Amino acid sequence: MxxxxxxxxxxxxxxxxxxxxxxxxxxxxxxxxxxxxxxxxxxxxxxxxxxxxxxxxxxxxxxxxxxxxxxxxxxxxxxxxxxxxxxxxxxxxxxxxxxxxxxxxNGQEITLDLVAGNPFLRNIFETRDGKWVVLSAVYVDLAYKWTALLDCSMAESSARAAVKMWNAADLEALAAKAEMPMAICRSEKEWNTHPQGSVMTGQPIVPIEPAKKRSSPSSNCSPFPATVPDRPLSGLKVLAVTHAIAGPGAGRTLAEHGASVLQVMFTHGFEHAFVYTYANLGTASTRLSLNKDSDRQRLWTLIRDAHVWIDSYREGAIRKFGYSDTAMHNVNPGLIITHIRCYGSSGPWAWKPGFDMQGSASSGLMCLMGEGLGDGRPRWPPGMVINDYTTAYFAALAVMGIVLRRVNGESDWDQGWVVSPSLCGTAMGILRFFKTERFPGTGSGEPLSPEMLEGDTSLGYLKTLAPLPKMSATPVAYQGDLLVTMGSSRPVFPGFDDGYDIRALTPMSKEGVVHSFAAGVVKKLERIRMLGEEERKARDKAYDIARKAAVL
Known part of the structure; x- marks a missing residue:
């Protein structure tokens, strides 16, 4: 060597x-x-x-x-x-x-059609006061909302001009009122003294807390069978009510080591094909509507039988349907509840929505990437999306750490846990442990391409990255189907079919969908448009007063 x-x-x-x-x-x-x-x-x-x-x-x-x-x-x-x-x-x-x-x-690149031309994906916007901000519309409904809020079109020049009308702090406040994902690009020092940053600075990458211990005769928090398993996580049932990358990716990582993972999407939820085809490998995929009583009851049945719950929606999005930590632990005391958020589950921004990009912007990561490069403006990290897949690994690692305690007898199986991975926490962890300056003199070799994983799926012949680690006794692998069509699985844990009969289900009528789902989207868009209009009037008045005072 x-x-x-x-x-x-x-x-x-x-x-x-x-x-x-x-x-x-x-x-x-x-x-x-x-x-x-x-x-x-x-x-x-x-x-x-x-x-x-x-x-x-x-x-x-x-x-x-x-x-x-x-x-x-x-x-x-x-x-x-x-x-x-x-x-x-x-x-x-x-x-x-x-x-x-x-x-x-099937030899074709996976479609990117719904992100082409979206100005709220890869742009860093300059504000009126010369600061830099990241506004995200990872999904098309968010693009609708940003254009309604800012009164701009989807043309990049229009979006830039609209953002340039705002001071950064004022735009941040507006985005918060509209519950929209936006972050100011801050330095590490600025973030560490920010009210939310100071909370997260004192935490590990993934905070892990034991829940109040309960006992329930209906609990299914049983230990693994005493027999030697085929895979490390054989028998572990994971219920993932997730979207985007980090949440499904955590489920995928647990599936790589033998867990039975059921990914649940909302009936009218959307996911990009290029996201789904990698983040959801090795898992089942079903759809449930939390607006339907029968589907809510089915989700409760799955919760009672699960070892692990993962969700990756903003705070309150699922809890409003009754799925609070307390309620879930009441029916399943040993459940490992995992909430993947942008800013974690504590602090003044615990409620704040955001994606990978907001984590990079807030934490100081984007400012670091711009240091010493020309004008010093914030830059994207290589590949732009850096926190999502890393957060998936960290979330799975936290869950497996608890499972290890259980199999070693260091934690009871009926002891519940709350695990709080976050995209910003991951970015802070990258800054703490993975800066190149930590490793002086390291790195002079030639990089290699990834090894390939390929095989037939219900979507076609897939070629993607093979898992990096190689294990001699339990190779990292995806049991069952490599990749299933989005939403095509029955709502049962793979390998643990309880006989749930989907043939007895009745879909909601189109009128019912319009009433329970589409009408709400229209109303929210109008509310956001009116909010933007009111706040722009107040902004112009305040800026005019400040301008006149400066002249005097």
Whole structure:
């Protein structure tokens, strides 16, 4: 082993130890847990766009940590000790599947049609007072709302002109009133002294709290069978009421190690094909409408039978239907409840909506990316989306850490937990543990492309990234169907069919859909339009008074 390879391996092991310590998970020893093998060396930062943050380690270490804990769980359940191996030369590909390859179905790139021309996806906007902000419309309904709020068109020039009319703090306040995803690009120092940033600075990457202990005769929080499992998480039932990337990705990561994962989408919810085809590998996909009593009851049945709940909607979006932490723990005391938010589950911004981009903007990550580059303006991190998949790994790691405590007898199976991963918390973790400056002298090798995973699916012949970690006894794999059509599964846990009969269900009439869903969308758009109109009038008056006072 040459000096560069040695430095690379020291950096990787140090970062792995740091991450596991942050999650209160012990490192494997020579007698307990897997043997960890690193191959290759960290590539040159210039070749992997890692001048500011080390993409190799960001892509490799969270996935490695999950594999290490999965192997430790397998051993604790009576399985054999095994080796876990990663190739550092491929790690940079795994922060986003489009970095190192182009995923495809039947040889065609996966469609991007509904994001083309959207000005609220890849732009960083300048405000009236010379600051920089990120407004996000990841889904088309958000684009409708931004144009209604700002009184602009979907042309980029129109959106930029509308944003330039506002001071950053005033636009942030407007977005908050409209419940829209927006963030000011702040430095690390600014964020750490911000009311929300100061709360999150004192927390681990993923806060994990035990719930108030309950007992319920109807609880299904039973331990795993005493028999040696085929996979580390065999028997673990995961209910994921999620959208976008981080939530489904957490379910996918647990499925990679043998969990039975049911992803639930709202009946009239939308997901981009390029997101769904990677974030949902190895999971079942069903649709339920929380506006229908029968579907709400079905969801409660699934909650009673689940070990893990994951949701990734803004605070209150699901709770308003009755699915509060207290209510879920009342029917299933041992449930591991996982809320993936933009800013976590505590602090003044716990309610605030946001996506990957808001996490990067708020935390200081985008300001770091712009340091020393020409005008010093904030820049996107490489690949733009960096927190989503990493948050998925961190969420799964937190869940597996609790499962490890249970199989080791350190936590009762009827002890519930609340896990709070966040996109901004992940960005802060990247700044804490993955800055390139932490590893001086590391990185001179050549990067490698990712290994390919391919196979027939109900959507066509899929080619995408193969999981990075290699495990000698329980290879990372997707049981059952590699990828199912969105919403095509029955609402049952894969491998645990309880006989739920979908043939007896009656769909809502079109008139009912209009009344319960579409009419609400129209009303919300009008409310947002009127809010924008009122706030623009108040803005113009206030700015005019300030201008006149400045002249005097």
């Amino acid at each position: 040459n000096r560069q390879t040695d430095l690379s391996h020291i950096s990787a092991f140090t970062t792995l130890a740091d991450i596991l310590a942050d999650f209160q998970i012990p490192l494997p020893s020579t007698t307990n847990g897997p043997e960890i093998i690193l191959t290759g060396e960290i590539p040159s930062p210039e070749l992997t766009k890692s001048q500011r943050i080390n993409l190799t380690l960001i892509g490799a270490i969270p996935a490695l940590a999950n594999a290490v804990v999965a192997a430790t769980i397998f051993e604790a359940r009576g399985g054999s000790r095994q080796r876990v191996e990663i190739d550092l030369r491929r790690g940079h590909n795994y922060i986003d599947p489009d970095i190192g390859m182009t995923p495809s179905l």
